[in-house]
Every structure is written in C-alpha cells, then in structure tokens.
Amino acid sequence: MRQAIPAGRTAAHAVPRAISDRTICGLFMAPALAILLLMVAYPFISLLYYSTLNFSILNPAKGSEFIGLQNYTRLLSRESVWERFVFTGQFVLATVVVQFCVGVAVAYAFQRNFKGRDLLFTIAMLPMMLCPIVVGFLWRYMFNSEWGVVNYLVTLLGFGKIDWLGVPGNALWAVVIADAWMWTPFVILLATAAFRGIPTDINEAAEIDGASPFFRFTRVTLPMSMPILLIAFLLRLIDAFKQSDLFFAMTGGGPGSDTETVAFRLGKIAFSHFYTGQASAFAVIMLVIIIGLSLIFVRLLTQQGRQD
Amino acid sequence: MPFHRQPILIPAIVIGIYMIYACGPLLWLVLSSLKDRQELFSWPPSLFFTPDLSGYRMVFGIGEAAETATALGLTDALINSVVISVSGTVLAVAFGTLAGYACSRFAFPGRDDFMFFALSTRMIPPVAVLVFYHVMFSRLGLSDTRTGLILVVTFINLGLATWIMKGFFDGVPEEIENIALVNGYTRLYAFWNLVLPMVRGGIAATAGFCFIFAWNEFAFSTILATTQAKTLPVKISSATGATGIEWAQICAAGVVLVIPVAIFFWLIRKYLLMGMTFGVLGRSRT
Known part of the structure; x- marks a missing residue:
C-alpha cells in the first residue's frame, strides 16, 4: 500500500516547510518593485505637485505659491515652446526614418553567410557602444566648417564649404546624420534578431513557389518580423524624442535657440533658469506625449500578437 | 538554404x-x-x-x-566608472532575473501592469525627474556618492533586464520545475540548479546591454555627480577649457572608453541576438 502513494506526495510530506510559490513570487518581485517604485513614485508625485506651484529650487526661502494650471497654460500659449515641439518632431521623423530604412536594409544584407561576417557585424555595432557625449564632440569636430573632414569631402565633390552647425536647417541634418550613425546599429541588431527568428522553411517554400526576392522580402520577411520591428521603432522613437546629449555637444542648442529639442529646453528651464514649477509642468507634458505614444504601440503589438 | x-x-x-x-x-x-x-x-x-x-x-x-590645466587625469573617474557600472549591472541583472522569473512563472494580479510599468521607466526623460532625484538624494545623504549613482544605474537598466530575462525564462519549458517538484525538490532548488544554468546566455546578453547603458550614462551623472563621484563621460564633457576644446584628448578618451564595451560585446555576440528574439517571442505568447 505504501508504495502506491505517488512519489510527489511523499516528497511533499517529507519537506513540509518548503516555501510556498506565493512567498517566492513575492520575494522575487520585491527588490525590483522597491527600486522602481522608489525611483518613479517619489519624483512623479513631486512632479505633479510642483507643476502647480510658482517655485524655484534656488530660492526655497521665498516659498511657493499655488497657481493651479497656470504653468501649463503659460507654457502652451508661448509660441517658442511650440516651435521646440515642431523642431523635435522634424528631428524625430528624419532620424527614425533614416535609421529604419538603412538598418533594415543592412540587416537583410547581413542575412547572407560569408567569411568574416561576425567580425564585420561587430564592427558595424561599434557606434552604438560609444559614449553619446564623445559621439557628439566627434561629429562636431568633423562638421567644423573651417577644417572639418566632412567639408573636405564636400570640396572634393566640387562644392563650396558648408556651414553645417551655424545654420539651423543644416544643423538639423548634421545631428540627424550623427544620431543615425550612432543608432542605426541598434535597428540592425533588432532586425537581425527578427529575421533569424523566421523559420527558414517558410522562405524556402516561397522560393520553390517561384516568389521573387523582392516579393519574399515584402510579403514574408517583413510581416513576420513585424513585432520586433515595432518594438525597435518604439524604442528609437522615444529615444529620439528624448535626445539632448548630441545637441548639447554638437550645437549647444544654437544658433540662438533654434536647435533646442524639447528635452534640451526642459533641461534649460530646470537647470539654467531654475524655474522648478514650470519645468515640472513641461516634464508632465512630455511624459503624457511619451506614454501616449507607447500605449499606441503596445496596442499595435498586442494586435499583432493576436494575428499570429 | x-x-x-x-x-x-x-x-x-x-x-x-x-x-x-x-x-x-x-x-x-x-x-x-x-x-x-x-x-x-x-x-x-x-x-x-x-x-x-x-x-x-x-x-x-x-x-x-x-x-596642462585642461588635462583630465581620468584615473579617479575611471575607478568611479568601473565601480558604478559593474555594481549597477550586477544589481540590475540580479533583480531583473528574479523579477523576470516571477513574471514568467506566476500569474499574480497586476503582472501585466507591472511589465508595462517596468518598460515605461525606460521612457522617462532624465531631465524630467532629475530635479527630484537631486532633492531626494540630498535628503538621503546620497548626493555625489557612488552609492547614489549605483542606485540610478540599477534603476535605468532594471526594466530592460526584467523584460529580456522574462523572455528567456519563457523559453524554458515549465515542465522542468514541475518534474523537479514532483520528485521532491523545492522550487528554489529547481530555479537555482536547473533553470538558471539554462538561461546563462540570456544573463550574459542582459548584462551586455546593461553594461553599455551604465558605462555611457551621462544625463543623470552630469547633474548628480558634482565632484567626488564623477564618471568618465562626465569628466570628458568638461574637457572644454579656456583654450577651446581639447579634441585629441576627447577622441583619446572615446577610444579608451569603447574598448571594454567592444570586448564584452564580442564575447557575448551570440547571446545578444538570442536575447532580443526571445524577449519578443515571449511577449507575444503571453
């Protein structure tokens, strides 16, 4: 009779004080949850609270005055603020489109097996690993209108020297080139991961059926790698929207304040002018946009997941 | 083929x-x-x-x-950078692994909300919360300390680490723990001795990503580390002296900075690609 008891049962009796799954789950979640809550909850509550105050961190003795939503209305009624949003939008659109077209094409080309591919691939990843501040200074050095190497190449092609960083329109493209240089590798990495995840027999079947390489790319490869590509797109979109390191190093926001992104302007309000209340309101607006964007993408992703 | x-x-x-x-x-x-x-x-x-x-x-x-007045003398900053990014990476990977396992195996209430919350921490623009970190750190006595920056670096990587690790755990069949449990082993034993060794590659990939972001972190450090705890990127950005920018020095610092990351990347290159795929496949399965 004793032997008939399933092994699991006796074992469970033998270790009566085994920690329950509930406890393990709680213990495992605790550190991550504690750190995330500490680092997010406190600043967020403060952010919402201070965004309704007329307050400067430099002048705490002066006290704070509750002004309701005036920080928001003041910011949103200022044309220079809207200009920053338009400029940031242009930058985000340009850089993400460039990174995506180049990144997906290069990742697709890297699907071919050839000698030394791993080494080339790793070298192609290098820009992403550099420190953003160094990347900014490096491109500023190369874009210098007097002695920069970019203008040397331009003169080799028979054009005159271009004032890359002194004219707002040019500076936008200069930073796009630098940003795309740094972050296209990230798109390549994720797109490669996506392409490798597609079962090879699907492509083989399409090939046997006589599908052209172009058809296979647009009808098989692209749709099947969509979930990862969407995530890559979302991450790049948000990072580009947050971008301020490159502008800090390359243009310093100039000429004037023509190449300040939203994040750059926020940094200025918070840490040059020290308008803490107004900066908080600005940060809330930025966060609303970012959370909105990501909710749209999460919805797209779950839809995509269901279709599969 | x-x-x-x-x-x-x-x-x-x-x-x-x-x-x-x-x-x-x-x-x-x-x-x-x-x-x-x-x-x-x-x-x-x-x-x-x-x-x-x-x-x-x-x-x-x-x-x-x-x-020279503008010479950086990066030795102190190098020590700071190594201590902060290594500790921050280890902590983020450890906590991310635990949370990733819990999210992969247990359907506790609010799990999906937690996952979105963890991801959304990556979306916060540093400048938006920096003022309050500044205040919080001075109250906790963490201003300009390595401990404070380790906390920040752990925080910025924790969400990513949780996501990637959850993806890897999703790729390990749950039967492994079930069989172990039936045979009288505890879940902790099964986690430590059976499941963890199976996701070694995932841990390497996660550590790789976390290390890149920790090593290059600038936005938080530049405000929170004023003198003592300055890291390499912060030191480099101050290489703009009265005589103008020391280009050779900045470029040299860039080369020095990228070498450890590049070596690390080369060592874990196989797992990096795996990590990204698993992360997403895991997501669409839930």
Whole structure:
C-alpha cells in the first residue's frame, strides 16, 4: 500500500516547510518593485505637485505659491515652446526614418553567410557602444566648417564649404546624420534578431513557389518580423524624442535657440533658469506625449500578437 | 538554404556602403586621438602623419601633459566608472532575473501592469525627474556618492533586464520545475540548479546591454555627480577649457572608453541576438 502513494506526495510530506510559490513570487518581485517604485513614485508625485506651484529650487526661502494650471497654460500659449515641439518632431521623423530604412536594409544584407561576417557585424555595432557625449564632440569636430573632414569631402565633390552647425536647417541634418550613425546599429541588431527568428522553411517554400526576392522580402520577411520591428521603432522613437546629449555637444542648442529639442529646453528651464514649477509642468507634458505614444504601440503589438 | 541562389552583388554593395558610413567616423576618431595640435587643424585634413600620444597622456595624466590645466587625469573617474557600472549591472541583472522569473512563472494580479510599468521607466526623460532625484538624494545623504549613482544605474537598466530575462525564462519549458517538484525538490532548488544554468546566455546578453547603458550614462551623472563621484563621460564633457576644446584628448578618451564595451560585446555576440528574439517571442505568447 505504501508504495502506491505517488512519489510527489511523499516528497511533499517529507519537506513540509518548503516555501510556498506565493512567498517566492513575492520575494522575487520585491527588490525590483522597491527600486522602481522608489525611483518613479517619489519624483512623479513631486512632479505633479510642483507643476502647480510658482517655485524655484534656488530660492526655497521665498516659498511657493499655488497657481493651479497656470504653468501649463503659460507654457502652451508661448509660441517658442511650440516651435521646440515642431523642431523635435522634424528631428524625430528624419532620424527614425533614416535609421529604419538603412538598418533594415543592412540587416537583410547581413542575412547572407560569408567569411568574416561576425567580425564585420561587430564592427558595424561599434557606434552604438560609444559614449553619446564623445559621439557628439566627434561629429562636431568633423562638421567644423573651417577644417572639418566632412567639408573636405564636400570640396572634393566640387562644392563650396558648408556651414553645417551655424545654420539651423543644416544643423538639423548634421545631428540627424550623427544620431543615425550612432543608432542605426541598434535597428540592425533588432532586425537581425527578427529575421533569424523566421523559420527558414517558410522562405524556402516561397522560393520553390517561384516568389521573387523582392516579393519574399515584402510579403514574408517583413510581416513576420513585424513585432520586433515595432518594438525597435518604439524604442528609437522615444529615444529620439528624448535626445539632448548630441545637441548639447554638437550645437549647444544654437544658433540662438533654434536647435533646442524639447528635452534640451526642459533641461534649460530646470537647470539654467531654475524655474522648478514650470519645468515640472513641461516634464508632465512630455511624459503624457511619451506614454501616449507607447500605449499606441503596445496596442499595435498586442494586435499583432493576436494575428499570429 | 533560402538565400543561396540570390545574387551576392546587392547585399555586398549595401554592406559596403554602410561600412564606409560606420567606419569612417570611427577611423577619424582613432586618427584624431593621435594628432598633435597642428595636425588637428590642418587643411586639407591629413590621413598620414607622425602619431602623437599627448591626447592619451592627458587622459591618463601621465608626464608633462598632466600639468596642462585642461588635462583630465581620468584615473579617479575611471575607478568611479568601473565601480558604478559593474555594481549597477550586477544589481540590475540580479533583480531583473528574479523579477523576470516571477513574471514568467506566476500569474499574480497586476503582472501585466507591472511589465508595462517596468518598460515605461525606460521612457522617462532624465531631465524630467532629475530635479527630484537631486532633492531626494540630498535628503538621503546620497548626493555625489557612488552609492547614489549605483542606485540610478540599477534603476535605468532594471526594466530592460526584467523584460529580456522574462523572455528567456519563457523559453524554458515549465515542465522542468514541475518534474523537479514532483520528485521532491523545492522550487528554489529547481530555479537555482536547473533553470538558471539554462538561461546563462540570456544573463550574459542582459548584462551586455546593461553594461553599455551604465558605462555611457551621462544625463543623470552630469547633474548628480558634482565632484567626488564623477564618471568618465562626465569628466570628458568638461574637457572644454579656456583654450577651446581639447579634441585629441576627447577622441583619446572615446577610444579608451569603447574598448571594454567592444570586448564584452564580442564575447557575448551570440547571446545578444538570442536575447532580443526571445524577449519578443515571449511577449507575444503571453
């Protein structure tokens, strides 16, 4: 009779004080949850609270005055603020489109097996690993209108020297080139991961059926790698929207304040002018946009997941 | 093999053009780090010249170059950077692994909300919360300390680590723990001795990503580390002296900074790709 008891049962009796799954789950979640809550909850509550105050961190003795939503209305009624949003939008659109077209094409080309591919691939990843501040200074050095190497190449092609960083329109493209240089590798990495995840027999079947390489790319490869590509797109979109390191190093926001992104302007309000209340309101607006964007993408992703 | 019959020409051209774009500036970074003051500003820019190591000497504060007012002397900052990014990476990976396991195996209430919350921490613009970190840190006595920056670095990577690790755990069949439980082992034993060894690659990939972001972190450090705890990127950004920007020194610092990351990346390159796929496949399965 004793032997008939399933092994699991006796074992469970033998270790009566085994920690329950509930406890393990709680213990495992605790550190991550504690750190995330500490680092997010406190600043967020403060952010919402201070965004309704007329307050400067430099002048705490002066006290704070509750002004309701005036920080928001003041910011949103200022044309220079809207200009920053338009400029940031242009930058985000340009850089993400460039990174995506180049990144997906290069990742697709890297699907071919050839000698030394791993080494080339790793070298192609290098820009992403550099420190953003160094990347900014490096491109500023190369874009210098007097002695920069970019203008040397331009003169080799028979054009005159271009004032890359002194004219707002040019500076936008200069930073796009630098940003795309740094972050296209990230798109390549994720797109490669996506392409490798597609079962090879699907492509083989399409090939046997006589599908052209172009058809296979647009009808098989692209749709099947969509979930990862969407995530890559979302991450790049948000990072580009947050971008301020490159502008800090390359243009310093100039000429004037023509190449300040939203994040750059926020940094200025918070840490040059020290308008803490107004900066908080600005940060809330930025966060609303970012959370909105990501909710749209999460919805797209779950839809995509269901279709599969 | 599906790609065999395609012409190699077009992929070769695509990769070739891209490599010129990717490598040109890298080459220029290395060349500029070896140029002396005259070569740096020569027109036309020179490809061949006698290398000059003063940029590197300034970075490490060796010899005469260390006397220059704008020399960085990065040794202190190097120690700070190593301590902060290694501790931050270890903590983020450890906590992310635990949380990733819990999210993969237990359907506790609010799990999906937690996952979105964890991801959304990556979306916060640093400037938006920096003022309050500043206040919070001075209250906790963490201003300008390595401990404070370790906390920040752990925080910025924790969400990503949780996501990638959850993906890897999703790839390990749950039967493994079930069999172990039936045979009288505890879940902790099964987790530590059976499941963890199976996701070693995932841990390596997660550590790789976390280390890149920790090592290069600038936005938080530049405000929170004022003197004592300055890391390498913060120190580099201050290399703009009265005599203008020390280009050779900045480029040399860039080269020095990228070497450990590049070696690390090369070692874990196989797992990186795996990590990204698993992360997403895991997501669409839930």
